[in-house]
Amino acid sequence: MNFANAFEQYWPFVALVLWFGYKGWSSKRVVAMLPALKAQGALFVDVRSAGEFASAHAPGTVNIPLQQLGSRLAEIPKSAPVVLCCASGTRSGMAKLLLKKNGYSQVYNVGTWGKLLG
Numbered sequence: 302m303n304f305a306n307a308f309e310q311y312w313p314f315v316a317l318v319l320w321f322g323y324k325g326w327s328s329k330r331v332v333a334m335l336p337a338l339k340a341q342g343a344l345f346v347d348v349r350s351a352g353e354f355a356s357a358h359a360p361g362t363v364n365i366p367l368q369q370l371g372s373r374l375a376e377i378p379k380s381a382p383v384v385l386c387c388a389s390g391t392r393s394g395m396a397k398l399l400l401k402k403n404g405y406s407q408v409y410n411v412g413t414w415g416k417l418l419g
Contacts, residue, residue, distance in 0.1 A: 324390055328412035331384070335417070338409065343382035347414050348396045353388065359417035367392045374403055382407040386414040 308315070345362040347354055354364040365373050367387070377383055383405060385393035390412035400408045411417060 324394075324412065327410065328390060328416065331409045331411045332416050332419075334409065335384070335411070338382045338384055341382050343384050343407075343409075344377060345384045345386070345417060346377065346396070348385060348387045348392045349414070357414075359386070359414050362386065362414065362417065367396055370396055370399055374400075377405070379405055382409060384409045384411055384417075386411050386417060389413060 345359065347358055347362040347364050348367040348370060349358075349364070350366050351364060354362075354366075358364065363376075365376065377400070383400060385396045385400075385408065387393040387396075390410060393410045393412065397408045397410045
């Protein structure tokens with residue numbers, strides 16, 4: 302089997318591995334930036350459901366579930382950085398896209414909310 306045939310057969314797996322690699326790299330980059338973002342007055346938003354948030358969350362985070370985010374944009378200032386989190390980084394990734402689409406320039410996806418505890 303040559304490389305072209307292998308790639309054609311396994312490209313979905315390769316794409317998935319690359320996606321998770323990117324998510325991990327991006328999350329580590331944001332974690333390293335957390336002290337500076339806090340110093341800039343960042344708002345920390347957990348986009349998990351209210352039930353998930355009630356069971357456990359990082360201190361200082363505000364809960365705005367992803368499905369409510371579009372209708373609650375007025376609660377999020379555009380003048381300060383916004384750090385998003387959820388259970389896996391997927392919903393916070395979608396929230397980042399929504400905020401960027403609505404004119405927020407300083408939006409960061411830290412991934413899982415537990416990364417804000419360290």
